[in-house]
Amino acid sequence: MKETVEEQQDFVKDITKMSDDFDRWYTDVVRKAELADWSGVRGMMVVRPYGWAMWETITRAFDDMIKESGHENWAFPLLIPRSFLMKEAEHIEGFAPEVAWVTRAGAGMEELEEPLAVRPTSETIVGSLIKRYIQSHRDLPKLTNQWNSVVRWEMRSRLFLRSREFWWQEGHTFHAFAKEAIDEVDLILGYYRDIAEDWLAVPVLSGKKSAAETFAGAVYTLTLEGLMRDGLALQMGTSHYFGQNFARAYDISFSNKDNERELCYSTSWGISTRMVGALVMAHGDDSGLILPPKVAPIQVVVVPIFRDAESRAKVERFVDGWAPELKAAGIRHRVDWRDERPGDKYAHWELKGVPLRLNVGSRDVDAGQVELVDRLSRERRPLPAAGIAERLRKELTDFQARLFERAREFQRANTFELSTLDEVVAHFRERAGFVWAPWCADAECEARIKAEAGGVTIRMFDPDEKPSGKCVVCGKPAKHRVALAKAY
Numbered sequence: 001m002k003e004t005v006e007e008q009q010d011f012v013k014d015i016t017k018m019s020d021d022f023d024r025w026y027t028d029v030v031r032k033a034e035l036a037d038w039s040g041v042r043g044m045m046v047v048r049p050y051g052w053a054m055w056e057t058i059t060r061a062f063d064d065m066i067k068e069s070g071h072e073n074w075a076f077p078l079l080i081p082r083s084f085l086m087k088e089a090e091h092i093e094g095f096a097p098e099v100a101w102v103t104r105a106g107a108g109m110e111e112l113e114e115p116l117a118v119r120p121t122s123e124t125i126v127g128s129l130i131k132r133y134i135q136s137h138r139d140l141p142k143l144t145n146q147w148n149s150v151v152r153w154e155m156r157s158r159l160f161l162r163s164r165e166f167w168w169q170e171g172h173t174f175h176a177f178a179k180e181a182i183d184e185v186d187l188i189l190g191y192y193r194d195i196a197e198d199w200l201a202v203p204v205l206s207g208k209k210s211a212a213e214t215f216a217g218a219v220y221t222l223t224l225e226g227l228m229r230d231g232l233a234l235q236m237g238t239s240h241y242f243g244q245n246f247a248r249a250y251d252i253s254f255s256n257k258d259n260e261r262e263l264c265y266s267t268s269w270g271i272s273t274r275m276v277g278a279l280v281m282a283h284g285d286d287s288g289l290i291l292p293p294k295v296a297p298i299q300v301v302v303v304p305i306f307r308d309a310e311s312r313a314k315v316e317r318f319v320d321g322w323a324p325e326l327k328a329a330g331i332r333h334r335v336d337w338r339d340e341r342p343g344d345k346y347a348h349w350e351l352k353g354v355p356l357r358l359n360v361g362s363r364d365v366d367a368g369q370v371e372l373v374d375r376l377s378r379e380r381r382p383l384p385a386a387g388i389a390e391r392l393r394k395e396l397t398d399f400q401a402r403l404f405e406r407a408r409e410f411q412r413a414n415t416f417e418l419s420t421l422d423e424v425v426a427h428f429r430e431r432a433g434f435v436w437a438p439w440c441a442d443a444e445c446e447a448r449i450k451a452e453a454g455g456v457t458i459r460m461f462d463p464d465e466k467p468s469g470k471c472v473v474c475g476k477p478a479k480h481r482v483a484l485a486k487a488y
């Protein structure tokens, strides 16, 4: 009845090996694990139920966090009049290459009086309309968020990471004081860090973007950067401080306590379905996904093993005896009675990254136990059926912690400290990962790193840290210690 280890290694077939071709491995896993697929609309994806379930868990967790701190959800139109979009010059300059336009409508395809942009993000329409709802300091702060999809006309697409349409939340907040808006941007980055580390089990670097990488129209941008298993960085969420830039462009003002008009301070922030891509690339292996229990749509799968109707009935009675306990304990589980061979079922659930599998055969029933198989360690061991819900809850908590620890260990092993441009160039010729290096804060030096080290960019830096070294490019005193990486 028991499978051999050799068979176990061989369960999942037809996936390109991660070490052979990471990009193909990624696409194979995303499609075969039924997370997402291409749609027939070029560059636009279908997110399938298994992928969407993970996004739903992320949205619920984040929505709870922002509601707790007083944010409210609302909805804005999909289409933005051209005149709205053009008001903030720097913003539109940044987004112009990626905007899709609606210019015709109706059976005769008549030309519209004013072209309408399909929103690439909603600052411009929120900014154009919010002044209706802000008159006095008593109307502030306005803490708003919307869950929607946006369109950016990317020329190169990749499921979850870069698609012409993606789903996200966009927060937009308006404040009477700069300090309050600055605190807001920090608060949200902290929430994003919780989502990345506590929910997705992906350790992140967080800090400030360089001016060249700052969101179009922002004073500064805070970011989270995770490391994927190919050593490339992935930006996992951004939080932008606008100062009064958007308020000036969109005339968003309020009367203060002395009855004088003042411009608002504003912020915006977003995380997207890209998070699901991060889960795949930060944890997966040659057999497919490895999902953190907190976002796994199925946390425990039970695979009954039987030879005939009699042993099937025996196993079924046994499983029926404790499966309701799992439900009552809120453990997302499935009993796989599909008419397939056990080995095929193992492969199926390994590909889908289900953290724990319980094999239950006739002999397990006699012993009053199940065989627990761990997707991360691949270990198998017996688990008593008595008190199984509580035992599994502990196992899932432990799994979540081990997965995070493994990712953190990977990040540590792939983080380096270098001090000359030659070293940086040589490093990225051979390998990837994060490289910490001192930088003088000149855009020219930043551009030289990017050009000479093959597209390596400054991912972030801690604005509070004051390094003592010399700029990795020009040798002038460094202002920041920056994390360099190749990134998605």
Ligand SMILES: [Zn+2]
Binding pocket: 439, 440, 441, 442, 445, 471, 472, 473, 474, 475, 476
């Ligand atoms: Zn320099």
